[in-house]
Amino acid sequence: xxxRMKSLAVAAVLAFTSSAFAGPFTVGDVFASTGNGKVDVFxxxxxxxxxxxTTLGGYTTGSTFDSFGNFYVTAISSNVxxxxxxxxxxxxxxxxxxxxxxxxxxxxxxxxxxxxxxxxSQVLKVDANGVHLQTFNVQSGTDWIxxxxxxxxxxxxxxxxxxxxxxxxxxxxxxDFTTGSYGSLYAKRIRPNGDVMAAxxxxxxxxxxxxxxxxxxxxxxxxxxxxxxxxxxxxxxxxGSTGGTTIEKIDIATGNILQNWSTGSGExxxxxxxxxxxxxxxxxxxxxxxxxxxxxxxLGVLGFVARRxxxxxxxA
Numbered sequence: 001x002x003x004r005m006k007s008l009a010v011a012a013v014l015a016f017t018s019s020a021f022a023g024p025f026t027v028g029d030v031f032a033s034t035g036n037g038k039v040d041v042f043x044x045x046x047x048x049x050x051x052x053x054t055t056l057g058g059y060t061t062g063s064t065f066d067s068f069g070n071f072y073v074t075a076i077s078s079n080v081x082x083x084x085x086x087x088x089x090x091x092x093x094x095x096x097x098x099x100x101x102x103x104x105x106x107x108x109x110x111x112x113x114x115x116x117x118x119x120x121s122q123v124l125k126v127d128a129n130g131v132h133l134q135t136f137n138v139q140s141g142t143d144w145i146x147x148x149x150x151x152x153x154x155x156x157x158x159x160x161x162x163x164x165x166x167x168x169x170x171x172x173x174x175x176d177f178t179t180g181s182y183g184s185l186y187a188k189r190i191r192p193n194g195d196v197m198a199a200x201x202x203x204x205x206x207x208x209x210x211x212x213x214x215x216x217x218x219x220x221x222x223x224x225x226x227x228x229x230x231x232x233x234x235x236x237x238x239x240g241s242t243g244g245t246t247i248e249k250i251d252i253a254t255g256n257i258l259q260n261w262s263t264g265s266g267e268x269x270x271x272x273x274x275x276x277x278x279x280x281x282x283x284x285x286x287x288x289x290x291x292x293x294x295x296x297x298x299l300g301v302l303g304f305v306a307r308r309x310x311x312x313x314x315x316a
C-alpha cells in the first residue's frame with residue numbers, strides 16, 4: 001500500500017509538471033538574452049535549441065515566465081516588454097509599453113507583473129494583459145528587482161552597492177536591505193528561506209540572510225557577472241558574464257561550478273531558467289519538498305474520503 005501511495009504521489013508530481021509546461025521546452029532550459037532583439041535558448045548543459053526574436057532589435061535584458069509558461073523579456077532599447085507563448089511563438093512584441101529603460105520583470109501570485117526601470121526611480125505594475133495598474137515612485141533607479149513571498153516586499157537596486165526595499169502594499173519605503181563593499185549589484189533573487197542572492201561587478205555572487213548579513217561569496221571567475229536565477233533543483237543558481245558569452249551554474253552550498261559554457265554571443269545581459277524558483281510568484285513547476293509533502297497528504301485525504309464513501313454505500 002505504501003508503494004502504491006508513493007507511486008500515486010510521483011504520478012501527481014509528473015502530471016503537475018507536464019500540465020504547467022506543455023511545449024517544446026524542458027524544465028531547466030536556459031533562456032539567454034543575447035542582443036539584437038533576440039533570446040537564445042539552450043539546454044541546461046549548453047546545447048543550443050532555438051532563438052526567440054522580439055523583431056525589435058537592440059538589447060534584450062531581464063526576463064521571466066508566468067504560471068502558464070509564457071515567456072516575457074524586457075527590451076531595454078525599445079522601452080517595452082515582449083511576450084512569447086509556451087511554444088516560443090511571439091505573441092506581442094510590445095506586450096506592455098510606456099516604460100523607461102526597463103531591465104527586469106517579476107510576477108506575483110495573482111499574475112500581475114512588476115517591471116524595473118533603469119532610467120528612473122520607478123517600478124511599474126501591470127496586469128496579466130500588460131495594462132498599467134500602478135507606478136511606485138521609489139528612492140532610486142530600479143534596474144533589477146525581485147518580490148518576496150509575502151507579496152508586498154520588493155527589493156531593488158540602481159547598480160550601486162546598496163539593495164533597497166519597498167512595500168508595494170503600502171506604497172512606502174522600507175529600511176535598506178543591505179549595503180557594503182559589494183561593487184555594483186545587478187540581478188538578484190530571493191530564496192524560499194528568505195536569503196537574498198545578488199550578482200556583482202566584482203565578479204562574485206553574494207548571498208545574504210533575511211536580515212541582510214553576508215553569508216557566502218561565490219567567485220564565478222568569469223569577470224563581472226550580471227544575471228542571476230535560481231535553478232528548479234533548489235540547490236544551485238545560474239549567472240553569466242556581463243555583456244560576455246559565459247554562463248555558469250553554481251552549487252549554493254559548496255560554491256562548486258556545475259556547468260560552464262558559452263552562448264557564442266558577446267551581448268549577454270539577462271537569463272531566465274524554465275521552472276526557476278521565484279519566491280514572489282511566477283513559476284516553478286517542480287514542487288518544493290513542502291509542496292510534495294502536501295501532495296502526499298492530499299492523496300491520503302482522497303483515499304480516506306474514498307473509503308468513507310465505500311463504507312457508506314455498503315451500509316445503505
